[in-house]
Amino acid sequence: MTALLPLDLSQNLSLFTVPSPRPCSRKPINPQANEPQVPAAFGLALIPHLYAVGSAGFTIYDNSYPRAYRDTLTKDTSIDKVRKQRILRAEACSLNGLETIGLYAASVIVGNYAQLGTSTLNSLSIGYLVSRCAYTLSYVFIQNRRLSWLRTAIWQVTAAYIVMFWVKAGYKLL
Numbered sequence: 308m309t310a311l312l313p314l315d316l317s318q319n320l321s322l323f324t325v326p327s328p329r330p331c332s333r334k335p336i337n338p339q340a341n342e343p344q345v346p347a348a349f350g351l352a353l354i355p356h357l358y359a360v361g362s363a364g365f366t367i368y369d370n371s372y373p374r375a376y377r378d379t380l381t382k383d384t385s386i387d388k389v390r391k392q393r394i395l396r397a398e399a400c401s402l403n404g405l406e407t408i409g410l411y412a413a414s415v416i417v418g419n420y421a422q423l424g425t426s427t428l429n430s431l432s433i434g435y436l437v438s439r440c441a442y443t444l445s446y447v448f449i450q451n452r453r454l455s456w457l458r459t460a461i462w463q464v465t466a467a468y469i470v471m472f473w474v475k476a477g478y479k480l481l
Contacts, residue, residue, distance in 0.1 A: 317425065348411055351439050352404025355447060359397035362390065393447060400446040404439065407469075411435060414472035421476035431475075435468040 360368045360376075367383055368376050380386070380394060418428050442465055445458040 347436055348408050348439065351436065351443065352401055352408055355397040355404070355443055356401035358447065359394045359401070362397070363394050389450065392450060397447045400443050403446070404443070411469055414469045417476045418472045421479040423475055423479055427475060431468050431472050435465060438465040438468060
């Protein structure tokens with residue numbers, strides 16, 4: 308399959324979204340194998356943080372005391388209110404991603420343990436990542452309170468993908 312990204316959808320791509328304790332293919336784990344375990348979900352959680360730090364400028368972000376970033380940004384007067392709120396939402400979005408990645412990682416592992424079909428694992432994993440991208444964009448760029456329900460709806464779709472891993476794995480293991 309030739310595409311923008313060289314992804315073979317007949318293969319289990321769910322393992323590329325989180326580090327896996329065991330491949331679904333039942334082959335012994337070979338640490339020397341050239342099979343990258345790219346934690347895409349973790350990368351998606353970090354993108355809003357990188358955006359926030361880049362938008363605010365590296366003079367405001369102090370890597371030696373990163374927890375003070377929010378307070379330093381709030382006190383800074385050189386950044387306008389709209390931009391400052393967007394930066395704070397990006398930071399909150401990053402934290403939300405890091406808070407939920409454990410549940411997502413566990414759901415991918417359970418799906419692989421239950422030996423769900425490759426197409427099921429791929430569709431749930433890709434669905435999660437796409438909805439997470441949409442959530443990130445809506446969290447960072449929607450500043451109108453009347454449209455903020457959209458962010459909540461997208462988050463619920465993202466959570467539904469996680470739940471579907473567990474439900475499908477549960478039915479498969481019955």
